[in-house]
Amino acid sequence: MKIFAFLILVLFADFAMGNDIRMSFAAKLTKGGIHLVITDFANADDFYVGVKACTGAMVTFVNSVNENTRTVMFGNSKTNTVQLWNRSHQVLAESYEVVLDCNEMKYFWMNKANGVLTVGRGLQSGTDIILQYSLPDGFIWGRIFFQKMGEDEAEFEKQVKAPFSSPDSVYLINLETTNESDSFSVNNNIVASSNAVIYTQTSQNTSNNQDSEQEAS
Numbered sequence: 001m002k003i004f005a006f007l008i009l010v011l012f013a014d015f016a017m018g019n020d021i022r023m024s025f026a027a028k029l030t031k032g033g034i035h036l037v038i039t040d041f042a043n044a045d046d047f048y049v050g051v052k053a054c055t056g057a058m059v060t061f062v063n064s065v066n067e068n069t070r071t072v073m074f075g076n077s078k079t080n081t082v083q084l085w086n087r088s089h090q091v092l093a094e095s096y097e098v099v100l101d102c103n104e105m106k107y108f109w110m111n112k113a114n115g116v117l118t119v120g121r122g123l124q125s126g127t128d129i130i131l132q133y134s135l136p137d138g139f140i141w142g143r144i145f146f147q148k149m150g151e152d153e154a155e156f157e158k159q160v161k162a163p164f165s166s167p168d169s170v171y172l173i174n175l176e177t178t179n180e181s182d183s184f185s186v187n188n189n190i191v192a193s194s195n196a197v198i199y200t201q202t203s204q205n206t207s208n209n210q211d212s213e214q215e216a217s
Contacts, residue, residue: 021123023050023107026158029148037144040161045113046125047141050157054102055080056150059110062143068136072110072119075100077150082119084133093133095119105157112139 027035041047051057055075063069070092071085082095099121100106109125111118112135119131146156 020162021048022160022162023048023123023157024160026156027146028153028155029146030153031148031151033148033154035146035156037146037158039144039158041159042141042144045111047110047112047144048107048123048159049074049110049146050105050107051075051100051154052103052105053100053148053154054152055100056148056152057100057154057156058145058147058149060145060147061139061141062145063138063140064142065136065138068139069142070117070135070139071147072117072131073149074106074108082131084117084119084131093131095130097130099130102152105155107157112141115139 026037027033029035039047047059049059051074053075055077057074058071059074060071061069066087069087071089073083073085075081076083076094079096080098080100082097082099083091084093086092099108107121107123109120109123111120111125115135115137117131117133117135117139118126118129120126121128121130146154148154
């Protein structure tokens with residue numbers, strides 16, 4: 001029996017998997033530089049940042065209630081450690097681990113759930129924690145600024161939404177086959193397999209022929 005198969009094969013240029021965090025260049029700052037961060041994640045519990053600097057890279061969360069403003073200093077100028085400051089630059093908490101590299105982008109996450117600010121390394125919230133401190137009631141990310149203190153320069157990255165992925169190519173193929181197969185070649189570069197979406201339809205003529213053969217027998 002001949003089967004007519006219609007195959008639609010869609011190739012995507014970009015594909016986001018689950019909770020992947022996408023980062024993109026935000027700013028390059030020199031001594032005293034400041035950059036207002038525009039983000040789509042202001043209401044999320046997690047905030048992600050990438051930093052390439054020797055020392056003195058800061059993320060400041062300015063709250064309308066001044067006492068709630070907090071700054072995370074990545075790379076204290078003397079120790080290259082992480083510190084949490086209040087609005088008056090008083091050190092509230094400190095991690096005694098070296099966290100920055102002058103020549104390599106380092107990534108960090110911050111989480112404000114349950115009234116606690118937690119800071120960790122990497123792009124997976126909840127892992128490799130380096131600092132924790134209780135937050136004041138009503139704390140929000142607010143207006144977010146990247147800042148640079150001290151000499152040299154700092155490069156920052158921020159989280160961005162995944163771009164909409166439209167198909168690079170769509171193949172609509174009318175295949176006529178008499179043998180079932182797990183896979184078959186579409187062209188020199190693409191092999192369609194059981195992972196592809198295949199719609200099969202038996203032709204009416206084939207069905208009629210079968211009925212005629214049964215009546216004749």
